[in-house]
Amino acid sequence: MRILFVCTGNTCRSPMAEGMMRKLARERNIGVEVRSAGVAAAKGMSISHHAEAVLREQGIGDRILSTPLHEELVEWADLILALTESHKRQIIYTFPEAADKIYTLKEYAQDDPAVLAEREELQRLAADLELDRALGKKPDEAAQRRLAELLQRMPGYDISDPFGGSRGEYDRTAAEIRNALMKILDKLEQDRFGGRASG
Template identity: 75%
Template sequence: MRILFVCTGNTCRSPMAEGMMRQIAKERGLDVEVRSAGVAASDGSSMSRHAESVLKEQGIMDRIVSTSLHGELVEWADLILALTEGHKRQIVYTFPAAVDKTYTLKEYVEDNADVLAEKEELQRLAAELELDRALGKKPDDAARRRLNELLHRLPVYDISDPFGGSREDYNRAAAEIRAALEKLADRLASDRDHSGDTGWG
């Protein structure tokens, strides 16, 4: 499994996610390759000082330099995890073929059954309304109202941006990322265990 984490400049959130996920995967024996990139990154910049010290404190000494998001990286990845909804939209807008493997990190690890059911309903309603629009039919007012209600009710899946902030801001973002990555590792381990790869053919 090849995972690509994406944020804005690839100097704060996505390199922290990359470093932590590599560590977690190694600890749990998961066969995962990890990289990171930024939708507005310049190549070769160092991680922010606070991001680097957060990782060092967790025993992660990886030297991660910024990489701008490009087509080869998108193709390389089996799963693209954006750190915010805005990043996800930008990835899908620039690389539409990646839509089926692009999520926000928190969205991908969501495990609340009620939230998942509402997300499914939202996608279905959006598709129906889009089809009505394409066919020139008048949109269903009740469906539009329900769509708006769901949009307001569903959680925001953004990881807070510590850029330019204090070490405390970086600690907070890192804690958010690590909590999501632990859930991601649980999901990957579960997928591996249920993939039928048990040596029974």
């Protein structure tokens, strides 16, 4: 499994996710290749001082340099995990052919059956309403109301941005990322032992 983490500049959140995922997967003997990139990254920049300190504290000394998101990376990845909803939208807009393998990190890590069921219903309703609109049909008002209700109930899937913040903010962001990564590794482990990992 090849996983690509994507944030804005590829100097804070996505490199922390890359370094942590590589180490956690190795500790659990789960075979993943991991890379990261940024939707607005400059090539070859060092990761932020605080991000490096967070990783070093966890025993991660990987040398990660910023990489702009590009087509070859998108093709390389089996799974693309954006750090926020806006990153996800931007990647899908730029690489629509890869839309089926693009999620936010927290969305892919989501393991609450009730939330997963509501998310499935939301996607189905949105597709039905879009089809009705394309066919020139009058939109179903009950379906529109239900869609609005589901959208309000969906949890937020953004990982907080520590850029320019204190070391404490980086620690909190790293904890958010680590929590999501652990859930994803649990899914990959279930998949490996015969269960099915669901996005």
